[in-house]
Amino acid sequence: MREVYVAGIGITSFSRLEYPLVEIAAYPGLMALRDAGLKKVDHLYVANMGGGRINGQTGLASAVVDHMSLTPAGAETIENGPASGASAIKQGYMAIASGMHDVVMVIGAERMREANPLEATDFVATLTHPQAEYIYGVTLPALAGMFTRLYMEKYGVTARHLAMVAVKNHKNAMDNFYAHLHEDITIEGILDSPEASTNNPYVADPLRFYDVCPVSDGGACLILATAEVMKKINKPMIRLAGIGQATDTHCVHERKDPTELLAVREAARQSFKMAGVKPSDVSVAELHDAFTILEIAESEEVGFFKKGEGHLALERGETQIGGKIPINPSGGLKAKGHPVGATGVGQAHEIVLQLRGEAGKRQVKNAKVGFTCNFGGFGNNVVCLTFIKE
Amino acid sequence: MELNIYAYKCKRCGELHYPYKTICKKCGENDHNEFEIVPLPKNGKLLTFTTLYTLPSDYEVVTLALGIVELEDGNRITGQLDIKNPKIGMKVNGKVEVVRKDLYKKHLGMIFYKA
Ligand SMILES: [Zn+2]
Numbered sequence: 001m002r003e004v005y006v007a008g009i010g011i012t013s014f015s016r017l018e019y020p021l022v023e024i025a026a027y028p029g030l031m032a033l034r035d036a037g038l039k040k041v042d043h044l045y046v047a048n049m050g051g052g053r054i055n056g057q058t059g060l061a062s063a064v065v066d067h068m069s070l071t072p073a074g075a076e077t078i079e080n081g082p083a084s085g086a087s088a089i090k091q092g093y094m095a096i097a098s099g100m101h102d103v104v105m106v107i108g109a110e111r112m113r114e115a116n117p118l119e120a121t122d123f124v125a126t127l128t129h130p131q132a133e134y135i136y137g138v139t140l141p142a143l144a145g146m147f148t149r150l151y152m153e154k155y156g157v158t159a160r161h162l163a164m165v166a167v168k169n170h171k172n173a174m175d176n177f178y179a180h181l182h183e184d185i186t187i188e189g190i191l192d193s194p195e196a197s198t199n200n201p202y203v204a205d206p207l208r209f210y211d212v213c214p215v216s217d218g219g220a221c222l223i224l225a226t227a228e229v230m231k232k233i234n235k236p237m238i239r240l241a242g243i244g245q246a247t248d249t250h251c252v253h254e255r256k257d258p259t260e261l262l263a264v265r266e267a268a269r270q271s272f273k274m275a276g277v278k279p280s281d282v283s284v285a286e287l288h289d290a291f292t293i294l295e296i297a298e299s300e301e302v303g304f305f306k307k308g309e310g311h312l313a314l315e316r317g318e319t320q321i322g323g324k325i326p327i328n329p330s331g332g333l334k335a336k337g338h339p340v341g342a343t344g345v346g347q348a349h350e351i352v353l354q355l356r357g358e359a360g361k362r363q364v365k366n367a368k369v370g371f372t373c374n375f376g377g378f379g380n381n382v383v384c385l386t387f388i389k390e
Numbered sequence: 391m392e393l394n395i396y397a398y399k400c401k402r403c404g405e406l407h408y409p410y411k412t413i414c415k416k417c418g419e420n421d422h423n424e425f426e427i428v429p430l431p432k433n434g435k436l437l438t439f440t441t442l443y444t445l446p447s448d449y450e451v452v453t454l455a456l457g458i459v460e461l462e463d464g465n466r467i468t469g470q471l472d473i474k475n476p477k478i479g480m481k482v483n484g485k486v487e488v489v490r491k492d493l494y495k496k497h498l499g500m501i502f503y504k505a
Contacts, residue, residue, distance in 0.1 A: 122446045132409040133468050135490045135497040137446055137454045145440030146458060153438075153478055204440045251409065253458045253466040258438070 008036025014337030083376030085344020145204030173331025180337030244270025
């Protein structure tokens, strides 16, 4: 297999975008081509979840390849729920590693704010089991609420720990121009003050408003290339060194211990093994904090901390920028935003910035190994990536 | 007639599946004739729960209580709760009732009450 590198990157703001889905995909693609100094690609993968349902547009990759005048390059749309982004990166990796293509553009794009909040919630809820979850009114926040309650009971995680994740990630997002939320929140404001119950009402108790990521539009792009191509362009050598993917039961109730995220554990293990590194070698990570509890749980499952101790590491400040293992310097899904199909590519975008040393005020010093965890459904399909700076 | 929620039991190894799977998760049996349909029990204890304040479409209520129940035979089910102050570990029993109404049909599912 051939080694695969990141030649170029691009991103849009994650917020409400008032232009068509195809352009939300094309602009980060254009930025990435310029970043890499390339004009052509052999193939295009576009990760997207809601085009058909929300925007009335199917076959998105075919539309994007034409919009960018990249025809006749091959193009495919990848739908793997909220893990679509990292799944598309995996496809790009395989296309290059196998020798089939030399330059592959991977885009993630989503435009969900066009739908009203009810439709958007329902759209994401279609990820749940149709007969055993969805018909009851189960949504992703509902599954996260039930998961959080168990986690609190078993490990002593409190509302304060959850708020600490939110405060940290909002703070990080203040230094990220492309983040959805630029709102410097405090524990006082969302938990302790008399206004807190109005500022921060329950969404799916014990989860409150500030425990849940916003609904975002947005796009991101990575151009992947061979070592040969990298020699011709003058970009830092960031290697996509490890990929892991695993699945778990569709229904959360079928998991032997529903506080365990076995797909996260397995995908991370595979990714680290392939890259030849250990969790303790990671300098910076982007974890899928669609709900604050997930940052804590994933930080344990991927191996940064022991099971049940993620919230203690958070208390000690180990996950802040400057800490032992900074998590979500971009602001994470919580504050950077969560345009579902684009999220996995957005996470990789941040890691490449960090490894290149181009992350500005939120730069993690001497970042050498970066890691992403892109969590589909309620952890039933997870893709983890490891990047190494050479 | 008493309504039930049905699980799928593998005749070869006895493994119970809820919801239905095409291949037995324990022994790999893949002939659908080798599965029998058995009603799930209705008594159990509450494993976890939430009250949802942002409801999906089709609901005309303000909040919806949902939970996962461990049934007396050890199987689990996700259902709605009609319980004032739910607590982890409390005993509950279920009834099969309408859990969602959309434009086309009424969907039946398990609603749990305090036992
Ligand atoms: Zn069997």
